[in-house]
Amino acid sequence: MKEKKGEAAAGAERIIKKYPNRRLYDTRTSSYITLTEIKQLVMEGAPFVVRDAKTSEDLTRSILLQIILEEEAGGSPMFSTSVLSNIIRFYGHAMQGFMGGYLEKNIQSLQDVQTKLAEQSKGLSPEMWTQFMAMQTPAMQGLVTQNLEQSQHLFVQMQEQMQKQTEQMLESFGLKR
Template sequence: MAKSEGTPLLIKRYASRRLYNTETSDYVTLDDISGFIRAGRDVQIVDLKSGDDLTRQYLLQIIAEHESRGDNVLPTNVLTDLVRSYTEGAQTMVPDFLAASFDMLRDGQSKVMETMSNPMTTLPGFDQIKAQQEAFMKTMMGGWAAGSAPEQDENSEETKSDDKSELDTIRKQLAEMQAALQKMTK
């Protein structure tokens, strides 16, 4: 949908208060603009005649309409604090705080989505399994260069003994993890 990631979608407001999408050459509603924003697109709304930027005004109107329909995202105490921030001289600090808060919220949502896209990461002991897999692969592939045989070590008998005991430990831990996973699925 986005024409360019860095360029906001330009919406022009005509004297009749109709909103015109300059990319698709058609009229749009506030719900359409809200949809563009939810889809990740930035918008800029300007008055055709004066060239004034009306984006803030329309974004606030979209929020007010959602709140009046019962889509309450902003609790009353937050709205009250916002009103107070206009009168108490906190205007300089509140925008930065809100921007930082929403950045943290977006980062948190991204991490949740990553976790949901890979449900294995939420399993208890996943990090241990991952470490065991890495140790196993290191043991199995130790010393192998791409397309060549493993290097011979001076202490090859000692290395084989260490590798065998590490491999036995990994096998035992893997069996324990499989048993624990089977119990969780029952």
């Protein structure tokens, strides 16, 4: 994706328009782009929004879900049928509102682990990389354990929030525990 001269400051939200013919138009580069190019924007961490060209409705989430669907169909899926089924079961469930935050915090935690590993492995030769990976088993176990503990803590917080909300709702009806 080629940038034009005199563009807005880097970091300004990029606007992608989606037309009825399903084509995506990047207003910054004044060109049509593909889902692959939008995926690249995601990978680069570039801020963008996808809007319906007629209604200006925000379509970003649906485009991101479409990219995930293509990736999942591409041969090496990240989500098992069981995981997807469980996610679907949370829709309409009392915990739906908490699930997004819970997943987001856990994914952020995994990203932090990935970043730490990348920082530790910078500048390694192939031989050093082999030695580095041999030493990582205990370190990875520690990071995974830390991640699981963090996940458990988030789940306990979520349960406590639900309990408080339930108590507040019961009190509003004049019922006490």
